[in-house]
Amino acid sequence: MYCSERPSVPGTRGIGKRIADIARANSLWVVAYGTGCGAIELRPLQTARFDMERFGISMRVTPRQADIIIISGYLAVKTLKRVLRVYEQMQSPKYVMGLGSCTINGGMYYDSYNTINKLDLYLPVDVYVAGCMPRPESIIQGFQLLMKQIKEGKAEGWRHYVENLEWYRENQKRVIKNWDLPDYNW
Ligand code: SF4
Numbered sequence: 001m002y003c004s005e006r007p008s009v010p011g012t013r014g015i016g017k018r019i020a021d022i023a024r025a026n027s028l029w030v031v032a033y034g035t036g037c038g039a040i041e042l043r044p045l046q047t048a049r050f051d052m053e054r055f056g057i058s059m060r061v062t063p064r065q066a067d068i069i070i071i072s073g074y075l076a077v078k079t080l081k082r083v084l085r086v087y088e089q090m091q092s093p094k095y096v097m098g099l100g101s102c103t104i105n106g107g108m109y110y111d112s113y114n115t116i117n118k119l120d121l122y123l124p125v126d127v128y129v130a131g132c133m134p135r136p137e138s139i140i141q142g143f144q145l146l147m148k149q150i151k152e153g154k155a156e157g158w159r160h161y162v163e164n165l166e167w168y169r170e171n172q173k174r175v176i177k178n179w180d181l182p183d184y185n186w
Contacts, residue, residue, distance in 0.1 A: 013153045024067065024093065025150035027056040028143065031066035033086060036073020038100035038133045050136045057143055063089040068146075071123070073133065074102035074109045075116040077175050084172060084181060087123060092158045095150070097142055098128040107132055121171045124157030 013021075034042065045052040046059065060066045063086045075083065087096070098119045101107035106117025119125055126149065129142035149155040161168060173179050 017153070021150050021153055025147040028068050028095070028147070029058055029060045029066050031063050031069050031086060031090065032059040032061055033069065033083075034072045035075050035079050035083060036071075036100065036102055038073035038102070039070075041099075041133050041136055041139060042070065042072060044136045045139060050140065052140065052143070055140070055143060055147070063087070064091065066090055067093070068095040068097060070097045070099050071103050071119055071125075073100040074107065074112075075119065077114050077116065080116055080122060080172070081176050081181065083123070092162075093150075093155070094158045095126045095146060095155055096123050096157060097146065098125045099139065099142070100134060101130055101132045104128055104130060116175070122168065122175075124161040124168075126155045126157045 030042075034040075044050055045057075052058070063069075067090070069083070069087055069090065071083065087094070096119075098104060102109060102115070102117075103119040103125070106112070106115060109115045110117050116122060127142050127146045129138050131138055134142075146155060169183070
Protein backbone atom coordinates (compact mmCIF):
# COMPACT_ATOMS: atom_id res chain seq x y z
CA MET A 1 0.00 0.00 0.00
CA TYR A 2 1.43 3.36 -0.87
CA CYS A 3 0.58 6.95 -1.69
CA SER A 4 1.67 8.65 -4.88
CA GLU A 5 4.29 11.17 -3.80
CA ARG A 6 3.62 14.63 -5.13
CA PRO A 7 5.12 17.72 -3.50
CA SER A 8 2.62 19.99 -1.73
CA VAL A 9 2.24 23.43 -3.27
CA PRO A 10 4.36 25.84 -1.21
CA GLY A 11 2.80 28.93 0.30
CA THR A 12 -0.83 27.89 -0.21
CA ARG A 13 -1.48 26.37 3.20
CA GLY A 14 -2.57 28.96 5.69
CA ILE A 15 -4.44 28.15 8.90
CA GLY A 16 -7.80 28.19 7.05
CA LYS A 17 -6.60 25.64 4.51
CA ARG A 18 -5.15 23.45 7.24
CA ILE A 19 -8.46 23.44 9.13
CA ALA A 20 -10.34 22.73 5.89
CA ASP A 21 -7.96 19.82 5.14
CA ILE A 22 -8.63 18.29 8.58
CA ALA A 23 -12.37 18.61 8.01
CA ARG A 24 -12.09 17.08 4.52
CA ALA A 25 -9.98 14.18 5.74
CA ASN A 26 -12.58 13.32 8.37
CA SER A 27 -15.52 13.44 6.00
CA LEU A 28 -14.69 11.42 2.89
CA TRP A 29 -17.69 10.68 0.72
CA VAL A 30 -17.23 7.92 -1.81
CA VAL A 31 -18.96 7.74 -5.17
CA ALA A 32 -20.63 4.33 -5.23
CA TYR A 33 -19.35 2.98 -8.52
CA GLY A 34 -17.69 -0.43 -8.65
CA THR A 35 -15.50 -1.13 -11.67
CA GLY A 36 -14.04 -4.60 -10.98
CA CYS A 37 -14.43 -7.61 -8.69
CA GLY A 38 -12.66 -5.76 -5.83
CA ALA A 39 -15.92 -3.81 -5.35
CA ILE A 40 -17.31 -6.76 -3.41
CA GLU A 41 -14.92 -5.96 -0.55
CA LEU A 42 -16.38 -2.46 -0.21
CA ARG A 43 -19.72 -3.81 1.00
CA PRO A 44 -18.44 -5.22 4.34
CA LEU A 45 -17.06 -1.77 5.16
CA GLN A 46 -20.63 -0.60 5.56
CA THR A 47 -21.53 -3.30 8.05
CA ALA A 48 -21.33 -3.02 11.86
CA ARG A 49 -18.17 -5.17 11.87
CA PHE A 50 -15.99 -2.66 9.99
CA ASP A 51 -18.22 0.41 10.32
CA MET A 52 -16.49 2.84 7.97
CA GLU A 53 -18.78 5.68 9.08
CA ARG A 54 -16.81 5.92 12.34
CA PHE A 55 -14.09 7.54 10.17
CA GLY A 56 -16.60 9.84 8.46
CA ILE A 57 -16.52 7.72 5.28
CA SER A 58 -19.82 7.21 3.55
CA MET A 59 -21.22 6.27 0.14
CA ARG A 60 -22.88 8.74 -2.22
CA VAL A 61 -24.82 8.00 -5.37
CA THR A 62 -23.73 11.02 -7.36
CA PRO A 63 -20.28 12.38 -8.29
CA ARG A 64 -21.49 15.89 -7.43
CA GLN A 65 -21.52 14.99 -3.72
CA ALA A 66 -18.46 12.76 -3.66
CA ASP A 67 -14.84 13.46 -2.66
CA ILE A 68 -13.28 10.16 -3.65
CA ILE A 69 -13.64 7.61 -6.41
CA ILE A 70 -12.39 4.07 -5.81
CA ILE A 71 -11.28 2.16 -8.89
CA SER A 72 -12.09 -1.23 -7.48
CA GLY A 73 -9.96 -3.54 -9.59
CA TYR A 74 -9.52 -4.15 -13.31
CA LEU A 75 -10.70 -1.32 -15.51
CA ALA A 76 -11.93 -2.07 -19.01
CA VAL A 77 -11.26 0.50 -21.73
CA LYS A 78 -15.02 0.83 -22.11
CA THR A 79 -15.39 1.56 -18.38
CA LEU A 80 -12.47 4.02 -18.36
CA LYS A 81 -14.54 6.38 -20.48
CA ARG A 82 -17.37 6.36 -17.90
CA VAL A 83 -14.92 6.68 -15.00
CA LEU A 84 -13.36 9.80 -16.57
CA ARG A 85 -16.80 11.30 -16.96
CA VAL A 86 -17.61 10.60 -13.31
CA TYR A 87 -14.22 11.83 -12.02
CA GLU A 88 -14.40 15.08 -13.95
CA GLN A 89 -17.89 15.80 -12.63
CA MET A 90 -16.69 15.59 -9.02
CA GLN A 91 -15.91 18.84 -7.23
CA SER A 92 -12.28 19.59 -6.35
CA PRO A 93 -10.47 18.77 -4.15
CA LYS A 94 -11.11 15.13 -5.04
CA TYR A 95 -9.20 11.93 -4.57
CA VAL A 96 -8.63 8.61 -6.34
CA MET A 97 -7.98 5.24 -4.70
CA GLY A 98 -6.63 2.37 -6.83
CA LEU A 99 -7.90 -0.81 -5.20
CA GLY A 100 -6.32 -4.16 -6.01
CA SER A 101 -3.30 -5.25 -8.00
CA CYS A 102 -5.16 -4.82 -11.28
CA THR A 103 -4.97 -1.03 -10.89
CA ILE A 104 -1.21 -1.15 -10.28
CA ASN A 105 0.06 -3.50 -12.96
CA GLY A 106 -2.95 -5.16 -14.57
CA GLY A 107 -2.93 -8.10 -12.12
CA MET A 108 -4.09 -11.32 -13.71
CA TYR A 109 -5.37 -9.33 -16.71
CA TYR A 110 -1.96 -7.77 -17.40
CA ASP A 111 -1.94 -8.87 -21.07
CA SER A 112 -5.64 -8.42 -21.82
CA TYR A 113 -6.39 -6.47 -24.99
CA ASN A 114 -9.20 -4.60 -23.29
CA THR A 115 -8.09 -3.58 -19.78
CA ILE A 116 -5.95 -0.80 -18.38
CA ASN A 117 -2.83 -2.03 -16.61
CA LYS A 118 -1.41 1.17 -15.14
CA LEU A 119 -4.15 3.37 -13.78
CA ASP A 120 -2.05 6.45 -13.04
CA LEU A 121 -1.44 7.05 -16.73
CA TYR A 122 -5.11 8.01 -16.97
CA LEU A 123 -6.14 9.31 -13.54
CA PRO A 124 -4.17 10.93 -10.68
CA VAL A 125 -4.15 8.10 -8.14
CA ASP A 126 -3.61 9.31 -4.55
CA VAL A 127 -3.42 5.94 -2.84
CA TYR A 128 -3.01 2.35 -4.00
CA VAL A 129 -4.17 -0.65 -1.97
CA ALA A 130 -2.43 -3.79 -3.24
CA GLY A 131 -3.83 -7.32 -3.10
CA CYS A 132 -6.13 -9.60 -5.04
CA MET A 133 -8.53 -8.83 -3.58
CA PRO A 134 -7.59 -6.57 -0.65
CA ARG A 135 -9.45 -7.33 2.58
CA PRO A 136 -11.64 -4.64 4.20
CA GLU A 137 -8.93 -4.04 6.84
CA SER A 138 -6.51 -3.11 4.03
CA ILE A 139 -9.03 -0.74 2.51
CA ILE A 140 -9.48 0.97 5.88
CA GLN A 141 -5.71 1.27 6.16
CA GLY A 142 -5.68 2.81 2.65
CA PHE A 143 -8.28 5.34 3.76
CA GLN A 144 -6.21 6.19 6.84
CA LEU A 145 -3.14 6.74 4.68
CA LEU A 146 -5.14 9.01 2.41
CA MET A 147 -6.57 10.91 5.38
CA LYS A 148 -3.04 11.52 6.64
CA GLN A 149 -1.98 12.80 3.22
CA ILE A 150 -4.98 15.15 3.07
CA LYS A 151 -4.28 16.51 6.57
CA GLU A 152 -0.67 17.18 5.57
CA GLY A 153 -1.78 18.93 2.37
CA LYS A 154 -0.11 16.29 0.19
CA ALA A 155 -3.13 14.78 -1.56
CA GLU A 156 -2.83 17.06 -4.57
CA GLY A 157 -3.60 14.59 -7.36
CA TRP A 158 -6.60 16.61 -8.53
CA ARG A 159 -4.35 19.64 -9.00
CA HIS A 160 -1.81 17.53 -10.87
CA TYR A 161 -4.63 16.39 -13.19
CA VAL A 162 -5.70 19.94 -14.03
CA GLU A 163 -2.13 21.17 -14.53
CA ASN A 164 -1.19 18.18 -16.71
CA LEU A 165 -4.49 17.67 -18.47
CA GLU A 166 -2.87 17.53 -21.91
CA TRP A 167 -0.63 14.64 -20.86
CA TYR A 168 -3.57 12.75 -19.35
CA ARG A 169 -5.70 13.42 -22.43
CA GLU A 170 -2.99 12.04 -24.74
CA ASN A 171 -2.85 8.82 -22.74
CA GLN A 172 -6.63 8.56 -22.52
CA LYS A 173 -7.14 9.14 -26.24
CA ARG A 174 -4.49 6.55 -27.05
CA VAL A 175 -6.71 3.79 -25.64
CA ILE A 176 -10.21 5.23 -26.08
CA LYS A 177 -10.69 5.09 -29.84
CA ASN A 178 -14.25 6.44 -30.01
CA TRP A 179 -13.44 9.60 -28.03
CA ASP A 180 -16.52 11.80 -27.64
CA LEU A 181 -15.99 13.37 -24.21
CA PRO A 182 -15.95 17.15 -23.89
CA ASP A 183 -12.37 18.47 -23.77
CA TYR A 184 -13.03 20.41 -20.57
CA ASN A 185 -15.50 18.51 -18.49
CA TRP A 186 -15.84 20.27 -15.13
S1 SF4 B 1 -6.98 -7.36 -8.19
FE1 SF4 B 1 -7.92 -9.40 -8.15
S2 SF4 B 1 -9.87 -9.07 -7.08
FE2 SF4 B 1 -9.14 -7.06 -7.76
S3 SF4 B 1 -10.13 -6.74 -9.74
FE3 SF4 B 1 -8.11 -7.65 -10.10
S4 SF4 B 1 -8.54 -9.84 -10.26
FE4 SF4 B 1 -10.29 -8.92 -9.27
